[in-house]
Amino acid sequence: MVNAKQIDLTVQGKKELEDELEWRKVSERDRIKEAIQVAREQGDLSENADYTSAREEQSKNEARITEIEDMLKHARIVEITTIKIRYVAKNLVKEFQVCGSETDPFAGKISNESPLAKAVLGHKAGDHVFMTTETGKDMEIEVLEIKK
Template sequence: MAEEKKYPMTLEGKKKLEEELETLKTSKRAEIIERIKIARGFGDLSENSEYESAKDEQSFVEGKIKTIEQMVNHAEIIDNGNVDADEIAVGKTVTFKELPDEEPETYTIVGAAEADPFSGKISNESPIAKGLVGCKLGQEVSIPTPGGNMKVKILEVK
């Protein structure tokens, strides 16, 4: 049997997924079941768009539940106890600036399951994170990205 995929994430990220899973299983499922029940009351199901829409949503939600359950069950909580304080690793926040003179940018490197670039959380699988993990404070690094190499200087690691 193949080894199950692990999902690296912070403890906070796992808790958020567990909360989302609970919401989907309890309230969202109940809402959809109610919508299906109401739509069935409209008669002929073959031309009932409300029924079709509710069934499609039910399918989507059940798929999402299955995906989140997989992530939660195979979560690998990030532990940076063995990592130097000035070394970049998953779970740490890094501030860097693109050379020669761009504005500093700050991101927290997280597992793909909790990535949210708009909140400053980038996936450990992203090109920038891959290029930064293992580097240290003060280092200048060339990061290969789809748009070409990006040269950065690491300003802060926490």
């Protein structure tokens, strides 16, 4: 997956990608190279499942290396913003960290490209904003806190 689009990453997210890239280029390449060599020593490659599997791993690893390099090439560092909101209809208070591309909604980390982040960022505590979810549902949100 080669991207021409700018990728927003936090400092930590960029570091994690750089670490993964280094691991894939050094450790993982060496491990796969060794697995291919061992499989070659088994003889006939046309029916060698170990060889086929190792070559598939190699292909996936190289594709991921290309993807990470492209992401890092187009990376823009963004600051983490913490938002605390209240879903008005449910009277439910939630807190999220607005990050770049490295999201984990279950851990409270959302993308700055998400509908919620786009609706809330740029507002201040006490503001009521309306957003449409990805499923088309309209929601009213009260901004309780925004901090960098």
